[in-house]
Amino acid sequence: MKKVIEKEELRDLVKSGDKLLVGGFGLSGTPLTILDELLETDIKNLTIVSNNLGDDGQGLHKLFMQGKIKKAIGSFFTTNKEAVIAWQNGELEIELIPQGTLAEALRAGGAGIGGFYTKTAVGTELAKGKEEREIDGERYIFEKAIKGDVSLVRAKKADKLGNLIYHTTARNFNPMIATAGKIVIAEVDEIVDVGELDPEYIVTPHAYVDYIIESKYVKKGGTYVDSK
């Protein structure tokens, strides 16, 4: 199967009502080109699983402002001011999960694990309604794994098979997200021939990746700039 696609072909891969898993921490490691392309579609009612909802008016923030997001699941939305207002007005559902629990839930989701017990958030507001059990004398809560319809990730390089390597802290949630969606789409700075990536440095093996598109964003002067 040919995995390298043009960004316009993305439009058929995401449907209204889908649960999208989106990589990134702030804008670092966010698939900005893919998210921009979704703006060109009439899909709506999306549930987004991502640490936050974009930043500086970019990324998921644009999708949110276009009214495409019904629910956001993540760890930090306080800085997404418009999202906070929408939540207060009942226009956006938010599910808050501690950052480590979010990362682990995505890993579990992609690894065939139904859920896990963690000490994080025991005794807090975020543990309400969650099963609690004692293990070796310590309190833990049960957290369910997270899976999605489509995973959108950002990497530095892909080979044409779909092996991925990442760049610095832009790795963040991307490797787990790449395992947890039914369809996995990777946006990369550079696509190289098979054999050009050193197997020792590949973080995401091609088995996880369905489609690859080249990013239209370049880094310039401390920000991401649309190069097209």
Place this chain on the structure above:
Amino acid sequence: MIQNKRYLIAKRISEELEEGQIVNLGIGIPTLVTEYLGGRKIYLQSENGLLGMGPSPIEEKIDIDLISAGKEPVSILKGSSFFSSADSFGLIRGGHVDVAILGVLQVDINGEIANWAVPNQPILGVGGAMDLLIGAKKVIVAATLFNKHGESKLVKNLTYNTSGIRRVDLLVSEYAVFKFTENGVKVVEILEDITIEALSEKVGFELTYLKDKVLER
């Protein structure tokens, strides 16, 4: 003498750190601790996937993919490594981080803290605060002792939402360093020109020293 309370707190916290430790710094006062590490080898961990974080780079060297958990551009030091968020929180929850230094809104007399939600404000952000609290081997919290309404952040009972049941080890404020023991909060050291009686009055309950004699600075 340091005039700024926040820097005074950061400097005092830096004295708690030991060569070779892996340390996670929260946002706010904890970030200022980097100014006082001197030449010591302290390995800073950032929960977005970095061990061996260095200072902010000069403008020309900024790579906006390379950021701290506070989303500020950072640099890397020799021997640093990158990893995923899942591995990063494995490091944290699994007890492989020696010290977490966290900002705090309230601490109770037993060391239970509130540092993520402000009453009557939307609760929409938690980040890694709860994971760091339960996971780090030692947790030090940093705070100016009184909020803008003049209320003590050291309280008998939390009125803000708890961050978890794990109790912190130390509170460093501009007035004093407090240690949380099985017998509750104890003053380890007074940093201001104030008596423990006067400090007790400001806080609203009686404070006692950990030992009979207070260390003079």
